[in-house]
Amino acid sequence: MTSFSDPTAVSGYAERTARIVPGLRDLHRMAGVLLAERAPADARILVLGAGGGLELKALAEMQPGWQFDGVDPSAEMLELARTILGPMAPHVRLHEGNIDSAPKGPFDGATCLLTLHFLPPAERLKTLQQIHLRLKPGASLVVAHHSFPGDDPVRDRWLSRNAAFAAASGVPVRQAEGSIAAIKERLPVLSPAQDVDLLREAGFADIDLFYCAFTFKGWVAHRA
Incomplete structure (x- = not known):
């Protein structure tokens, strides 16, 4: 998996992510529509996993009146976000760390894209609970990440499809195929049903699936 402190990996983040996440730019626009x-x-919007700045830039361009707090544990990725944001940077405050480093809010909405699949279930639940605490009643949370069944044949079929998409998008075949083992070994991926259960346990309601692209799933939920 990618190191978010390796200079080469960080510099190529935007291009690489667009190749392996189907409809990445559309995902960002959909998040803006839902928020x-x-x-x-x-509005004041919390963006967790903001390193790289891609969704921050997309959201800021869609909604010039919004202000953002972006949180990420990687200093290198936050520096990349500053570069990517360019003239939109005055709309954003960046914070190095995890959810505990995020301001208390209250926020009018939040996103957590391509991030939660790095967290084991207990830490993922805590993160969702802390986001919930920072949102105004009724505010939206948009999440998207790897989510697929844990059954071996089903899991392997979807991971193979995801790798084939990456290869078709220009990722070297050996690298794309290597991602299959890396995801299985290093990411604590949950099934879609488990992801929805965690959102409910954290206090969210009105949970709707809005994005489904091979191994990636996305939901919008609301603070009860």
Whole structure:
């Protein structure tokens, strides 16, 4: 898996991620649409896993009146975010760390994209609970990450499809195929049903699937 402190990996993050995540730019736009359903024109939005700055830039361009707090544990990825944001940087405050480093809010909405699959279930639940505490009542949370059944034949079939997509998008075949073992060994991926259960346990309601692309799934949920 990618090291988020390796300079070469960080510099190539945007191009690499666009190749392995189907519809990445559309995912960012969909997140903006979903947040805007409930967030006001002057909303304050929490972005967890903000390193790289891709979703921050997309959201800021869609909603010039919004202000953002972006949180990420990698200093190198946050520096990349500053570069990617360019003239949109004044709309964003960046914080190095995990959810405990995030301001208390209250926020009008939050995103957590391509991040939760790195966290084991207990830490994932704690993170969702802490996001919940920082949101205003009724505010939206948009999440998207690897989520697929743990049954070996089903899991392997979907991982192979994901690798084939990456190879078709320009990732070297050997590297794409190597991601199958890396994901199985290093990511504590949950099934879609388990992901929804954790959202409910953290206090979220009205949970809807909005994005489904090979091994990636995305949901919008609301603070009860």
